[in-house]
Amino acid sequence: MALTVVIVAEVTVSLPYPRELIRSLEFIADVCNRRRAGELDSAASLRAICAEWGFPGASSATRADAEATWAHLPAVERMWDGERDAVAGLVNRVFDETGARPHLVRHDGSDWHLHGLPAGSPIADRIAVDAAMAIADLVRADDLERCRRCADSRCDRMHLDLSRNRSRRFCSTTCQSRTNVAAFRSRHAADVRT
Ligand SMILES: [Zn+2]
Numbered sequence: 592m593a594l595t596v597v598i599v600a601e602v603t604v605s606l607p608y609p610r611e612l613i614r615s616l617e618f619i620a621d622v623c624n625r626r627r628a629g630e631l632d633s634a635a636s637l638r639a640i641c642a643e644w645g646f647p648g649a650s651s652a653t654r655a656d657a658e659a660t661w662a663h664l665p666a667v668e669r670m671w672d673g674e675r676d677a678v679a680g681l682v683n684r685v686f687d688e689t690g691a692r693p694h695l696v697r698h699d700g701s702d703w704h705l706h707g708l709p710a711g712s713p714i715a716d717r718i719a720v721d722a723a724m725a726i727a728d729l730v731r732a733d734d735l736e737r738c739r740r741c742a743d744s745r746c747d748r749m750h751l752d753l754s755r756n757r758s759r760r761f762c763s764t765t766c767q768s769r770t771n772v773a774a775f776r777s778r779h780a781a782d783v784r785t
């Protein structure tokens with residue numbers, strides 16, 4: 592985890608995005624990935640992942656909050672995977688359905704940034720709106736290509752490609768080396784056969 596943070600800090604210098612936008616996208620990718628992996632299934636797991644990422648207002652999240660959060664994730668994944676014009680519509684739908692009301696805030700030592708809903712709104716809606724606002728910025732910049740899925744078909748995890756030339760195909764070095772090893776083995780097997 593510490594290593595990941597260091598890499599992100601280095602790479603973001605060259606990107607035209609504020610750090611909290613990158614954090615929002617990485618947070619929602621982690622939520623979707625861990626939900627798919629079966630690691631998120633309770634109020635306690637929702638509270639824990641929000642605490643881990645510093646997403647505020649989840650400390651009293653209930654079972655109903657957790658269920659409502661999981662229910663938003665298919666829509667989030669469609670925004671992540673979608674084609675630009677479709678994603679614009681999906682983002683607007685999230686704004687409509689949650690009654691999003693963006694306002695600039697500055698708190699707890701942070702600089703001015705957008706909150707999509709007032710404090711005290713349901714955590715599930717705040718998570719969905721935060722994701723929709725971050726993805727809206729990528730729609731505007733025509734940079735949705737950065738929202739990727741791992742090129743290892745056995746993995747399929749979501750990751751944010753922060754590389755300069757948008758070339759990061761794998762979610763992790765583990766998947767990259769596993770794929771490289773598999774490619775090497777199949778080449779080697781072909782050599783043996785010929
Ligand atoms: Zn804030």
Ligand SMILES: [Zn+2]
Pocket residue numbers: 741742743746747748761762763766
């Ligand atoms: Zn992967």
